Amino acid sequence: MGFCLMEGNEAIAWGAVASGCRFFAGYPITPATTIFNTMLKLLPPVGGVCLQGEDEIASIGYCLGASMGGMKVMTATSGPGISLYSEHISFAIGSEIPIVIVDVQRLGPSTGSATRGADGDIQFLRWGNSAGLPVIVLAPADAGDCYSLTIHAFNLAEEFRCPVFIASNKEIAVTRENVDLDALERPKIIERPMPPEGNPFIPFETPSGISAPYFLPIGGDVIVRQTSSTHGADGYITTDSDEIARFQERLGNKLISAVKRFSFYEFYPEEGADTLVLTYGITARAARDVHREKKLSGKPVSLLILKTLWPVPETLIREKAEPVKRVVVAEMNIGQYVREIQRVLPNKTVDFLGRMDGRLISPQQIIETIDHV
Amino acid sequence: MYSLLNADRPPVFCPGCSHDRITRALDRALLDAGLKGEQIVIVSDIGCSGLFDTFFNTHAFHGLHGRALTYATGLKMAQPELNVIVTMGDGGLGIGGAHVLSACRRNLDVTLLVLNNFNFGMTGGQFSATTPWTSRVGSGFLNQLERPLDVCRVAASAGAAYVRRCSSYAKNLSKEIENAIRFQGFSILDIWGICPGRYTKRNRLTPQIIEESLAQMPAVDAPIPENQREEYGRHYRKLAAELRPVPLPKKIEAQFEPPERQRRGVMILGSAGQRIITAGEILCLTGLFAGLQTTQKNEYNITVLRGPSITEVILSPDKIGYTGIHRPDVILALSQEGVARRTAVFETLDNTALVIQAPEVTVPSCKAKIHTADFKSQKIKSADWALAALAVLAKMNRVIHTRMLTAALNFKFKNKILESSLELVERVNRAEQAPK
Numbered sequence: 001m002g003f004c005l006m007e008g009n010e011a012i013a014w015g016a017v018a019s020g021c022r023f024f025a026g027y028p029i030t031p032a033t034t035i036f037n038t039m040l041k042l043l044p045p046v047g048g049v050c051l052q053g054e055d056e057i058a059s060i061g062y063c064l065g066a067s068m069g070g071m072k073v074m075t076a077t078s079g080p081g082i083s084l085y086s087e088h089i090s091f092a093i094g095s096e097i098p099i100v101i102v103d104v105q106r107l108g109p110s111t112g113s114a115t116r117g118a119d120g121d122i123q124f125l126r127w128g129n130s131a132g133l134p135v136i137v138l139a140p141a142d143a144g145d146c147y148s149l150t151i152h153a154f155n156l157a158e159e160f161r162c163p164v165f166i167a168s169n170k171e172i173a174v175t176r177e178n179v180d181l182d183a184l185e186r187p188k189i190i191e192r193p194m195p196p197e198g199n200p201f202i203p204f205e206t207p208s209g210i211s212a213p214y215f216l217p218i219g220g221d222v223i224v225r226q227t228s229s230t231h232g233a234d235g236y237i238t239t240d241s242d243e244i245a246r247f248q249e250r251l252g253n254k255l256i257s258a259v260k261r262f263s264f265y266e267f268y269p270e271e272g273a274d275t276l277v278l279t280y281g282i283t284a285r286a287a288r289d290v291h292r293e294k295k296l297s298g299k300p301v302s303l304l305i306l307k308t309l310w311p312v313p314e315t316l317i318r319e320k321a322e323p324v325k326r327v328v329v330a331e332m333n334i335g336q337y338v339r340e341i342q343r344v345l346p347n348k349t350v351d352f353l354g355r356m357d358g359r360l361i362s363p364q365q366i367i368e369t370i371d372h373v
Numbered sequence: 374m375y376s377l378l379n380a381d382r383p384p385v386f387c388p389g390c391s392h393d394r395i396t397r398a399l400d401r402a403l404l405d406a407g408l409k410g411e412q413i414v415i416v417s418d419i420g421c422s423g424l425f426d427t428f429f430n431t432h433a434f435h436g437l438h439g440r441a442l443t444y445a446t447g448l449k450m451a452q453p454e455l456n457v458i459v460t461m462g463d464g465g466l467g468i469g470g471a472h473v474l475s476a477c478r479r480n481l482d483v484t485l486l487v488l489n490n491f492n493f494g495m496t497g498g499q500f501s502a503t504t505p506w507t508s509r510v511g512s513g514f515l516n517q518l519e520r521p522l523d524v525c526r527v528a529a530s531a532g533a534a535y536v537r538r539c540s541s542y543a544k545n546l547s548k549e550i551e552n553a554i555r556f557q558g559f560s561i562l563d564i565w566g567i568c569p570g571r572y573t574k575r576n577r578l579t580p581q582i583i584e585e586s587l588a589q590m591p592a593v594d595a596p597i598p599e600n601q602r603e604e605y606g607r608h609y610r611k612l613a614a615e616l617r618p619v620p621l622p623k624k625i626e627a628q629f630e631p632p633e634r635q636r637r638g639v640m641i642l643g644s645a646g647q648r649i650i651t652a653g654e655i656l657c658l659t660g661l662f663a664g665l666q667t668t669q670k671n672e673y674n675i676t677v678l679r680g681p682s683i684t685e686v687i688l689s690p691d692k693i694g695y696t697g698i699h700r701p702d703v704i705l706a707l708s709q710e711g712v713a714r715r716t717a718v719f720e721t722l723d724n725t726a727l728v729i730q731a732p733e734v735t736v737p738s739c740k741a742k743i744h745t746a747d748f749k750s751q752k753i754k755s756a757d758w759a760l761a762a763l764a765v766l767a768k769m770n771r772v773i774h775t776r777m778l779t780a781a782l783n784f785k786f787k788n789k790i791l792e793s794s795l796e797l798v799e800r801v802n803r804a805e806q807a808p809k
Contacts, residue, residue: 002624003661005654014621023451030675044613049450054475058443061436061472065416065447068434069455073447087437114675175696176657176669181621218414218432219452225426227435236382236427282696289694360697 003178008168009076011143011179012102013038015150016074020189021100022048023071025062027055027081030114031170032104035076056084060101064088067097068226070217072154076102079121080111082128089163090129091228093251096161096204096212098192100153103165104173107358116358117170119281119332123339125165126310131248134255137165137310138264141284143177148185149264149307155190156262160254161212167309169332171282171360203235211254256311263313267320270300275370276324278317278341280306282360283330289363294370301328301370312340321345328353328369330361377403377410377429384428391541391566392421392488396428399458399486401547403431406456406554413456416445418469420495421568422462422488439469442476445483453606456554457483464493466524467502473524476559477531481605484553485561487524490568491578498571509575525593528561534602535560535595540587541567542580556596558604625784627664629777632770634665636689638698639772640718641759642711645673645682649707652759653684658781659763659773660688670696672714681710688772700726703772704741705762707731707755727771729762731755744769751804757797764801775802 006014013035016024024039026032036052043050049066053059056077063073077085082103092099107113108120125137136156138149146168153164195201195214201222204213213233218224225235230247232238266284268291279287284305291303304320306313321327326349329338338352353369355361378400386393403413413431417423419438426433432455434444441459449457466473466487476483492510493499500508500516503524510516528536535556539549541564553560565583567573603611639656643649653669660667665688674680685698700721706712706728712735719739722728726741732749746758746765753761767775775798782794 002626003666004622004624005657005661005667006622010622023447025447041619044609045616045618047613049609051446051450053443054471057440058446058472058475061440061443062447062450064436065434065444065449066451067447068444069448069451071451088440091436115673171670171696174671176654176667177693177696178657178661178666178668181624217452218434218448219411219455221411223410223430223432225433227426227433228437229435235433285693286695292694360695362697362699363695364699 001180003180005176006143006179007034007174007176008140008143008146008172009034009104009174010038011146012076012150012166012168013042015147016100016154017042018186019072019151019154021072021074021154023063023066023073024049024075025051025053025059026076027053027059029078029081031106031173032076032078032081032102034174035102035104056081057088060085060088060099063099064092064097067099068218070219072098072158074100074102076104078104078106079108082121082124086128090131092163093129093133093135094131095226095228097226098157098161099163100150100157101163101165102168104168104170106170107356113358115170117282117332117360118356118358119167119169119283119336120356122167122309122331122333122336125167133251134311135163135165136160136255136262136308137167139167139280139307139309140172141281141305141307142172143179144184145307146172147179148187151187151189152262152264155187158192159190159212160258161192161215162255167281169282202233204231205233206250211258259308259311259313260315262308263316264307265313265316266305266307268303270295270302273300273302274325275301276304276321276327277301277330277366277370278304278306278327279330280309280337281332283332286361286363286366287330290366290370293363293367309337312344314344317341317344321348325349326351328366330366330369332356332361375404376400377431379428379430382427385424386421387570389567389569390421391490394541394546395486395488395564395566396425398547399550400429402550402554405547405551408456413458414448416441416448416457416459418461418465420462420464420493422460422465425460439465439467440472441465442469442472442483442485446476446481449481449483450606458554459483459485461485461487463487463489463491463501463503470502473528474531477528477533477561479605480532480534480558480602482557483559484556485559486550486553487561487563488566489563490566490572492568492572494568494571498574511571523590524561525563526591529593529597529600532600533561534558534597534600536593536597537595538563538565538587538590538593540565540580540583542583552595560595625658625661627662628780629663629774631663631665631688631772631777632774633772634690636687636691637703637772638701639686639688639703639705640698640701640715641684641686641705641707641762642715643682643707643759644710645676645680646678646756647682647707647759648756649682649684649759652763653686655760655778655781655785656686656763656773658784659777662777662780665690666693668693668696681708681714683711683714702726703766704728705759705766706734706736707758707762709734712736727769729765731758731762747804751800753797753800760794760797761801764798765805768802768805
């Protein structure tokens with residue numbers, strides 16, 4: 001066994017390439033820039049394309065064009081860039097354009113603190129589109145997760161034809177650590193579904209049994225339409241209210257009904273524990289220390305680390321919280337995902353620990369919250 | 374006659390709209406260029422020009438206001454053989470100005486047709502980037518305060534290789550469009566037209582006035598000689614073909630037993646320019662050579678060669694959770710501003726802790742053992758103090774030893790940098806051995 005040294009951002013880039021990503025466009029922004037730097041080293045020599053956009057709007061726009069041209073695409077930014085992406089995120093959701101979007105979160109609001117971490121965009125990622133439609137958000141806790149979850153992100157983007165976010169954090173992205181590349185989870189690569197031969201291609205027709213329309217690239221032998229306007233199956237504007245309602249419903253359901261298949265997590269149950277610590281992202285690492293320490297001290301707590309944040313893996317959360325009376329939610333913001341836990345677990349005591357000052361939540365703070373009754 | 378127009382979806386422009394003429398001229402131009410529907414994508418954005426993609430039996434990509442050139446760029450890079458034609462109004466030209474400039478500078482083989490009718494037709498005739506200041510528009514007096522943009526002169530100065538302006542009523546309109554499409558590189562055709570729904574309700578504009586106005590404009594004639602150069606996509610692929618694939622990061626197998634097989638936290642407190650982050654990486658690598666796990670958490674300001682720079686490295690035989698260091702085992706104090714960022718941490722140190730202090734750096738009083746390194750008399754530059762301090766640490770056989778450090782340097786550096794860093798470690802070793 002041997003280790004290599006990698007930061008989270010590099011692990012995302014390697015995961016993307018392993019997924020078959022061959023197009024990246026981004027605009028320099030701390031702390032996401034090293035994803036761009038790494039993609040620029042990796043993609044052009046293998047026939048891929050890495051572009052530096054004139055701004056964030058252009059960067060994601062290039063990606064949407066290239067994705068419709070048939071390539072697997074990724075972009076990466078931080079909170080200020082996600083703000084500028086918003087219009088195109090809505091486009092990718094409504095027009096079912098596969099794309100992986102990395103948000104290396106930094107301390108906001110606004111330009112905030114470029115070199116300090118936070119998990120302050122968790123609700124923003126969910127609700128930052130103009131229809132309020134669901135999105136997929138995956139949250140890595142370390143460099144290994146960055147690699148594996150990026151592959152999952154591509155698979156989900158391709159299968160469901162939607163944007164998939166990776167909610168990273170400065171404290172994962174530019175923190176170096178040892179990685180055992182041979183031990184990492186490498187999910188099987190999934191390609192976007194192509195239509196069966198024979199029938200005429202209708203760009204947004206969704207036969208029953210599949211969750212997203214079949215894909216053919218713009219530029220191929222069969223003519224393809226793509227549009228940001230409210231469209232019918234044929235890709236032309238529709239004003240038929242029934243058709244519009246069915247379309248909105250399908251876009252909502254295709255992810256929410258499938259979340260059980262991609263509810264990624266780590267769970268450390270302890271018999272007799274009356275408290276479950278529930279967390280995600282960088283805070284999961286402090287929580288792992290707490291779990292070990294509490295076990296040694298004879299007052300064990302269970303630990304659930306969520307790696308799929310949106311759609312909320314409600315069944316999973318209910319199931320894992322079932323034996324305990326109390327759930328302690330720790331996150332690097334002033335209270336975002338805890339709202340979902342309160343909603344999903346109305347009959348449990350939900351205590352909250354948050355921090356939004358650029359510093360990590362420490363194991364000691366989590367222990368204090370657990371012990372404070 | 375063969376046509377690429379979609380018989381099921383005839384144009385729906387206002388009677389008398391010059392967009393209708395452009396639609397038909399574009400069809401003619403595509404046919405004359407010998408193109409089939411599947412060889413073409415029409416990329417459009419918002420406004421009346423955004424309807425164009427629906428009238429043709431070609432690939433189509435309709436997106437957000439002013440952003441058509443961004444999709445066109447991605448499509449052309451993904452499908453180099455595809456003929457990419459963008460239709461955009463004077464509204465899209467304004468809101469997407471940054472994309473227009475960047476397309477001109479880049480010279481990717483995309484054709485931009487600007488359907489310039491001097492106002493926002495769809496939303497009520499507000500003024501656009503090309504509205505004359507004398508016009509009466511839906512934005513009250515505001516257009517009197519701004520000058521219209523001549524997109525052709527802007528494009529030419531931004532590096533566009535092919536720039537033309539013409540009237541929607543020109544007899545050779547389809548030929549103008551065909552020439553722009555046939556050009557191998559970024560081409561922009563500024564087509565002046567009439568918006569009967571909004572603009573000519575309050576402003577007099579006729580084909581003849583357009584013709585006379587065009588004649589008074591500064592001459593631009595495609596192609597622009599000084600802007601001729603290689604097409605972006607071909608150039609990109611040529612440069613990329615010279616690059617070698619990058620291998621996965623190399624694995625490091627354990628080669629040494631470390632001096633201490635316990636979790637150890639090392640904090641390096643310095644300033645930007647002292648290669649603090651690089652020293653932290655080297656420390657991580659030394660750990661890997663002893664089979665230890667490691668994390669490196671950094672803190673620095675956004676400024677580049679100014680301000681404090683701090684790195685916190687953990688080396689541990691076990692998997693590392695929390696990456697912060699509450700009570701360091703070792704502090705390398707290399708600059709006063711670095712120390713100032715972590716004043717409180719010195720209070721946590723007990724008598725097993727070690728502080729290696731660079732010349733002229735003072736640390737808060739604490740219980741740790743203090744070792745002052747005499748880098749100045751050894752003539753070591755401040756930029757090398759972080760590595761030198763690691764060499765001192767290794768020489769003291771704390772956390773790391775010199776063979777681990779040497780292995781890390783051999784892994785990280787090559788040639789001259791390797792030689793000078795090994796020489797530095799050697800120099801520090803000799804000095805630390807010498808009687809004080």
